[in-house]
Amino acid sequence: MEGQDEVSAREQHFHSQVRESTICFLLFAVLYVVSYFIITRYKRKSDEQEDEDAIVNRISLCLSTFTLAVSAGAVLLLPFSIISNEILLSFPHNYYIQWLNGSLIHGLWNLASLFSNLCLFVLMPFAFFFLESEGFAGLKKGIRARILETLVMLILLALLILGIVWVASALIDNDAASMESLYDLWEFYLPYLYSCISLMGCLLLLLCTPVGLSRMFTVMGQLLVKPTILEDLDEQIYIITLEEEALQRRLNGLSSSVECNIMELEQELENVKTLKTKLERRKKASAWERNLVYPAVMVLLLIETFISVLLVACNILCLLVDETAMPKGTRGPGIGNASLSAFGFVGAALEIILIFYLMVSSVVGFYSLRFFGNFIPKKDDTTMTKIIGNCVSILVLSSALPVMSRTLGLHKLHLSDTSRDSETSKPSANGHHKAL
Numbered sequence: 001m002e003g004q005d006e007v008s009a010r011e012q013h014f015h016s017q018v019r020e021s022t023i024c025f026l027l028f029a030v031l032y033v034v035s036y037f038i039i040t041r042y043k044r045k046s047d048e049q050e051d052e053d054a055i056v057n058r059i060s061l062c063l064s065t066f067t068l069a070v071s072a073g074a075v076l077l078l079p080f081s082i083i084s085n086e087i088l089l090s091f092p093h094n095y096y097i098q099w100l101n102g103s104l105i106h107g108l109w110n111l112a113s114l115f116s117n118l119c120l121f122v123l124m125p126f127a128f129f130f131l132e133s134e135g136f137a138g139l140k141k142g143i144r145a146r147i148l149e150t151l152v153m154l155i156l157l158a159l160l161i162l163g164i165v166w167v168a169s170a171l172i173d174n175d176a177a178s179m180e181s182l183y184d185l186w187e188f189y190l191p192y193l194y195s196c197i198s199l200m201g202c203l204l205l206l207l208c209t210p211v212g213l214s215r216m217f218t219v220m221g222q223l224l225v226k227p228t229i230l231e232d233l234d235e236q237i238y239i240i241t242l243e244e245e246a247l248q249r250r251l252n253g254l255s256s257s258v259e260c261n262i263m264e265l266e267q268e269l270e271n272v273k274t275l276k277t278k279l280e281r282r283k284k285a286s287a288w289e290r291n292l293v294y295p296a297v298m299v300l301l302l303i304e305t306f307i308s309v310l311l312v313a314c315n316i317l318c319l320l321v322d323e324t325a326m327p328k329g330t331r332g333p334g335i336g337n338a339s340l341s342a343f344g345f346v347g348a349a350l351e352i353i354l355i356f357y358l359m360v361s362s363v364v365g366f367y368s369l370r371f372f373g374n375f376i377p378k379k380d381d382t383t384m385t386k387i388i389g390n391c392v393s394i395l396v397l398s399s400a401l402p403v404m405s406r407t408l409g410l411h412k413l414h415l416s417d418t419s420r421d422s423e424t425s426k427p428s429a430n431g432h433h434k435a436l
């Protein structure tokens with residue numbers, strides 16, 4: 001009987017592993033396809049040659065798509081974990097959701113941590129150096145020469161980062177045991193390095209999020225149609241049409257030798273056409289879109305901003321006056337054992353909305369900063385180098401999102417405890433995910 005029980009337990013564990021692997025693959029496949037369509041929408045079409053550079057561009061495109069899919073998975077995992085916890089609480093013995101357990105959630109977080117490290121330290125540097133490589137002088141040009149140069153550059157970069165982190169650790173903590181621990185590359189050095197990247201990501205999020213919260217109203221105002229109060233759109237369109245015709249006549253009358261004036265007039269004409277397109281869009285919009293959607297969206301943004309600031313302020317106040325409110329490592333109720341909000345499913349849904357709002361605001365704030373303004377992708381006119389930079393930036397922001405959400409008190413999810421199916425539970429993720 002004991003032998004049969006052992007075989008049954010092993011079979012159950014095997015089927016659970018196969019099921020979890022299948023679910024992870026399907027989820028990642030969906031994210032990869034969506035990420036591919038997003039990148040190809042912005043990728044410059046002139047980069048699509050039929051030569052050696054075309055192969056390099058395709059490889060870099062695949063690696064960038066993989067990184068963007070990992071970033072999307074890291075963003076979606078926290079809401080997915082929160083909603084999974086509420087579903088397990090609402091339907092604890094439902095046969096059709098037995099696949100949704102703590103073991104699956106732990107596995108997804110482990111894969112997100114592993115792939116984030118892989119993309120940040122291997123795939124994205126490889127894609128950048130491979131795109132910029134030409135092969136060493138004296139060697140035969142080709143893909144192999146470019147791969148060789150890329151690998152050499154990666155080794156030099158790894159040695160440089162290793163030396164910087166080792167020196168920084170020696171300066172901060174001049175202890176023989178701490179410096180010897182850096183030689184343990186897999187167990188200590190890589191998680192330590194990734195924790196430093198996550199720290200920089202949290203600082204960047206703290207810098208970008210307030211800017212994004214203030215810029216969200218401007219961005220939504222540009223995307224939506226504003227109400228026409230005491231405005232005559234027909235008259236404005238008539239005036240802008242006359243201005244466009246006047247600029248067109250001036251361009252046709254200038255000689256090709258006056259190149260500076262021609263470029264200025266072309267830029268001015270392009271601006272006039274853009275303004276005319278916006279006015280025509282406002283004219284074609286329906287009354288409910290002008291008078292209902294715009295005010296409703298603005299009120300919704302105001303409510304979300306107010307709730308976010310209120311929750312963060314309450315959490316900071318609790319941390320100041322109540323020592324028991326401090327995060328206690330990885331101790332917690334675990335997945336499917338207790339609700340994460342006092343309001344149950346409604347509170348969990350509100351947390352998910354605020355987390356998404358926080359991420360969108362941080363991305364908007366990131367592109368609103370003057371230093372990163374040139375990173376904004378343009379439709380059908382974004383080089384692969386800029387796409388790689390955008391993917392790395394989004395990966396850093398998405399990796400730091402769970403830590404900052406936990407720090408600001410937007411969720412109380414713990415992933416370290418065993419799941420409801422203890423025999424199939426997995427260890428918690430390394431790196432920044434331990435903070436959850």
